Amino acid sequence: EAGVAQSPRYKIIEKRQSVAFWCNPISGHATLYWYQQILGQGPKLLIQFQNNGVVDDSQLPKDRFSAERLKGVDSTLKIQPAKLEDSAVYLCASSLYRGEGSDYTFGSGTRLTVV
Amino acid sequence: RKEVEQDPGPFNVPEGATVAFNCTYSNSASQSFFWYRQDCRKEPKLLMSVYSSGNEDGRFTAQLNRASQYISLLIRDSKLSDSATYLCVVRGGGFKTIFGAGTRLFVKA
Numbered sequence: 001e002a003g004v005a006q007s008p009r010y011k012i013i014e015k016r017q018s019v020a021f022w023c024n025p026i027s028g029h030a031t032l033y034w035y036q037q038i039l040g041q042g043p044k045l046l047i048q049f050q051n052n053g054v055v056d057d058s059q060l061p062k063d064r065f066s067a068e069r070l071k072g073v074d075s076t077l078k079i080q081p082a083k084l085e086d087s088a089v090y091l092c093a094s095s096l097y098r099g100e101g102s103d104y105t106f107g108s109g110t111r112l113t114v115v
Numbered sequence: 116r117k118e119v120e121q122d123p124g125p126f127n128v129p130e131g132a133t134v135a136f137n138c139t140y141s142n143s144a145s146q147s148f149f150w151y152r153q154d155c156r157k158e159p160k161l162l163m164s165v166y167s168s169g170n171e172d173g174r175f176t177a178q179l180n181r182a183s184q185y186i187s188l189l190i191r192d193s194k195l196s197d198s199a200t201y202l203c204v205v206r207g208g209g210f211k212t213i214f215g216a217g218t219r220l221f222v223k224a
Contacts, residue, residue, distance in 0.1 A: 108158050
């Protein structure tokens with residue numbers, strides 16, 4: 001079974017620039033998550049999709065972050081404009097269903113450095 | 116108070132030692148509990164789920180105390196390959212999932 005694919009692996013941008021990350025979940029996984037992991041911290045959920053609908057985006061800084069999952073498969077996460085504090089690893093994860101006990105499969109992440 | 120709190124670490128132990136990690140959670144309605152392992156510059160991976168009755172997988176034992184809102188992970192006979200960050204994960208109402216900040220473990224030869 002192919003895993004969760006993310007690209008790019010690394011990205012360096014200047015503050016105030018924009019950036020986009022892409023995620024392709026495991027085939028058949030209805031639920032997709034974007035997490036932000038700042039160095040030394042645990043992953044923080046930014047947004048959760050169920051198919052192509054948003055389930056939870058309460059911690060997404062909506063003034064600069066946006067995400068979409070138009071066809072219920074691939075997803076993109078965008079930051080515009082980026083700030084220094086956005087430097088982090090952005091992890092995408094997917095799960096088969098939202099039910100209790102389901103666990104996630106994470107992609108290898110995109111490491112963003114804002115300078 | 117953070118929703119999920121873990122021992123700050125790092126833990127430095129010799130090979131063969133037994134080490135225990137603790138985690139507390141604030142939401143009494145939390146339903147599912149997990150331990151994840153994260154190697155340096157890698158993504159988190161599920162280590163084991165945590166059940167009310169406690170569960171064991173080889174050298175790893177997980178315990179849940181709902182009354183105290185406390186989860187633990189015990190590693191026996193530590194190996195060099197156990198060096199990693201261990202993340203406590205709590206899933207609550209609405210399937211909201213909270214990760215702890217992680218506890219770093221270094222196992223020395």
